Amino acid sequence: MFAIFVCLAIIFIFPLYWMVIxxxxxxxxxxxxxxxxxxxxxxxDTYRRxxxxxxxxxxxxxxxxxTGGYALMGVFLCTTGGYALxxxxxxxxxxxxxxxxxxxxxxxxxxxxxxxxxxxxxxxAETYQGAIVPxxxxxxxxxxxxxxMLAIDDEMLNAARVDGASEYQIFWHIVLPNARPAIATxxxxxxxxxxxxxxxxxxVFRNPENFPLAVGIKxxxxxxxxxxxxxxxxxxxxxxxxIILFFFLRRQIMEGLATTGTGVK
Amino acid sequence: xxxxxxxxxxxxxxFFHHKKVVPFVFLAPFLxxxxxxxxxxxxxxxxxxxxxFQGVKSQDWVxxxxxxxxxxxxxFSQALTNTTVYTIGTLLVLIPLPLVLAVLLDSxxxxxxxxxxxxxxxxxxxxxxxxxxxxxxxxxxxxFLNLFLxxxxxxxxxxxxxxxxxxxxxxxxxxxxxWTGMNILYFNSGLVNIPQExxxxxxxxxxxxxxxxxxITLPMLxxxxxxxxxxxxxxGYQVFVEPFILYAGGAGPGDGGLxxxxxxxxxxxxxxxxGTAAAMGVILALIIFVFSLIQFRFxxxxxxxx
Numbered sequence: 001m002f003a004i005f006v007c008l009a010i011i012f013i014f015p016l017y018w019m020v021i022x023x024x025x026x027x028x029x030x031x032x033x034x035x036x037x038x039x040x041x042x043x044x045d046t047y048r049r050x051x052x053x054x055x056x057x058x059x060x061x062x063x064x065x066x067t068g069g070y071a072l073m074g075v076f077l078c079t080t081g082g083y084a085l086x087x088x089x090x091x092x093x094x095x096x097x098x099x100x101x102x103x104x105x106x107x108x109x110x111x112x113x114x115x116x117x118x119x120x121x122x123x124x125a126e127t128y129q130g131a132i133v134p135x136x137x138x139x140x141x142x143x144x145x146x147x148x149m150l151a152i153d154d155e156m157l158n159a160a161r162v163d164g165a166s167e168y169q170i171f172w173h174i175v176l177p178n179a180r181p182a183i184a185t186x187x188x189x190x191x192x193x194x195x196x197x198x199x200x201x202x203x204v205f206r207n208p209e210n211f212p213l214a215v216g217i218k219x220x221x222x223x224x225x226x227x228x229x230x231x232x233x234x235x236x237x238x239x240x241x242x243i244i245l246f247f248f249l250r251r252q253i254m255e256g257l258a259t260t261g262t263g264v265k
Numbered sequence: 266x267x268x269x270x271x272x273x274x275x276x277x278x279x280f281f282h283h284k285k286v287v288p289f290v291f292l293a294p295f296l297x298x299x300x301x302x303x304x305x306x307x308x309x310x311x312x313x314x315x316x317x318f319q320g321v322k323s324q325d326w327v328x329x330x331x332x333x334x335x336x337x338x339x340x341f342s343q344a345l346t347n348t349t350v351y352t353i354g355t356l357l358v359l360i361p362l363p364l365v366l367a368v369l370l371d372s373x374x375x376x377x378x379x380x381x382x383x384x385x386x387x388x389x390x391x392x393x394x395x396x397x398x399x400x401x402x403x404x405x406x407x408x409f410l411n412l413f414l415x416x417x418x419x420x421x422x423x424x425x426x427x428x429x430x431x432x433x434x435x436x437x438x439x440x441x442x443x444w445t446g447m448n449i450l451y452f453n454s455g456l457v458n459i460p461q462e463x464x465x466x467x468x469x470x471x472x473x474x475x476x477x478x479x480x481i482t483l484p485m486l487x488x489x490x491x492x493x494x495x496x497x498x499x500x501g502y503q504v505f506v507e508p509f510i511l512y513a514g515g516a517g518p519g520d521g522g523l524x525x526x527x528x529x530x531x532x533x534x535x536x537x538x539x540g541t542a543a544a545m546g547v548i549l550a551l552i553i554f555v556f557s558l559i560q561f562r563f564x565x566x567x568x569x570x571x
Contacts, residue, residue, distance in 0.1 A: 001369070001374055001375055002375060002376055005369075005370075005375055005381045008366070008381070008385065009380075009381050009384040009385060012384060012385045012387070012388060012442065012445070012446070013384055013387065015388070015396075015399045015400065015403060015442060016387065016388070016391070016399070018399065018402070018403060018409060019395070019398075019399045019402075022402060030402070031405070031407040031408070034407065034408065034409050034412050035412050035416060076294065077294050077295040077298060078295065080291045080292070080294055080295065081291065081292055081294065081295030081296070083291050084288045084289075084291035084292040084295075085292070088287065088288035088291070089288075090285070090288045090289065096292075096296075099304070100299070103299070103303050103304070103307075105499075105550075105553055105554055105557035106303075106307060106550055106553075107502075107503050107526070107546070107549050107550055107553050108503075109503065109505070109525075109526045109529045109530070109546050109549055110307065110310050110543075110546035110547065110549060110550045111303075111306045111307065111310060111546070112529065112530065112533055112534075112542070112546070113310060113313060113533045113539045113542050113543050113546065114305075114306040114307075114309035114310040114313060114543070115302070115306045116533070116534075117309070117313075117539070118302075118305075118306060118309070133298060133302060134302040134306075135302075136298055136302075137295055137298040137299035137302060137303055139299075139303075142295055166277070166282055167282065167287045168277060168281075171291070192390065195392065196391070196392030196393065196394070197392075198392070198393065198394050198506050198509075199505065199506070199530075203534065213392075214392055214394045217394050217395070217398060218394055218509075218510065221398050221401065221510065221513070222513050222514060228402050228405075231398050231402075232398070232399075232402065235394075235395040235398050235399060238392065238394075238395060239390075239391050239392070239395055242390045242391070242392075243387070243390060246387075246390055250383065253390075254386065254450060257389070257447065257450065258450045258451060258453075258454050
């Protein structure tokens, strides 16, 4: 039994191993040496070329900026909105909640043409706002926050109200500190989500100077000469941050993904 | 605790403290973005599906002709067939395999089960772009898989990326790699909820592990299984990035890797036929809507609400 799982684990890890190894082979050896599962010659030359011949560093920085912007904005919208849905009664609340849940079923491919026209008309094509804002109101994100906020003790909030705290003080000083674990989880999930996203940034950006990593890697592999070595080096560097994050925050990521379904999109 | 609360409350105008206004202040940021970038584009897309576009500007109403075009399109029926076969294929692999693995990992007979869980889960963290590029390398004519088939197993090389019939198997292979760990996670959370007493009393009655799996585990996992099936169907019908990367933005040999989402993207941004792309989007949305309704019907709002 143990042996079976060892084999399985090797099979599942192998493509990742292969990506790293292929990125480290000397130039032109990716296919020639493909039978060398443990390579005899390693070289960091591909990585040097990746940074010298391609705007990889720019893409990496773009990814960090865009991912950060998206995650912060998404978490802000979902935390405030989730609090309103969980702790206040107001007209049309249930209707709105159902609308948000139904919107979760809409495939993004229905929206690509209309959103594309919208960002062009709004002058948001080729901008970070254009890449971030249309994705930021995540239905599953607000649902996740609402579920968490429901568990916050009403009596604690009411006691503060009796003491004369304003609603905004209550939110800042009581709700936010109590929701910290959920906020952290959502922040991580949003980061992974944008970091790995291809479709929307691909539509928003035409200028390679603005690409995030996913779009940049897509460009690398589709150049006139398939540059597998550069692509593998680029893919490796794009994957490493997520894996590092995962090893520090494994429990949160796995539990977060298990409760939000297919990821936060 | 309340010391920190003694702040001048009148920094914010009185209106915003009104009981009826407060919830909408909290709701406003989400709601604004949601209405502008989620609700409105859906309406706009439906409108666009009845229009004909010359470039991005001038458009005129053409009634149902976009939809008629779509259904007459050979590529559309091919994409629909491909996507359906792909979805069924992923179900055939990605339900039984993770289920069995989850049960085995949960049984306490595997040493270091957490390590295996994590290792099998890792692919789920990679971006689909990376999954696509890595498999494009592995499946290449002189790639590792062919060398392995030939050198180690003595089989013939297969032209994974160049033969129409191998497109969907290749895509299903990628899906298996990427989602097995994720589905194990779902099945695991289902397994945790099975009361241990059921197994204990069955053991007293002398039931074999196989018997227990059939008569306790499987029936008790039915809700989870159903949830994963519906999720896989919804995800399967939207598959895009994998074929998009594998076939360099094309659709593979003989359109073998053409999926609905890929066809929508190409209709919109390669042929610049926005009206037809919108109509295809509406059709895809309807397909997904039907499966989501089934999920709603059986699971309450999002499957996991309790």
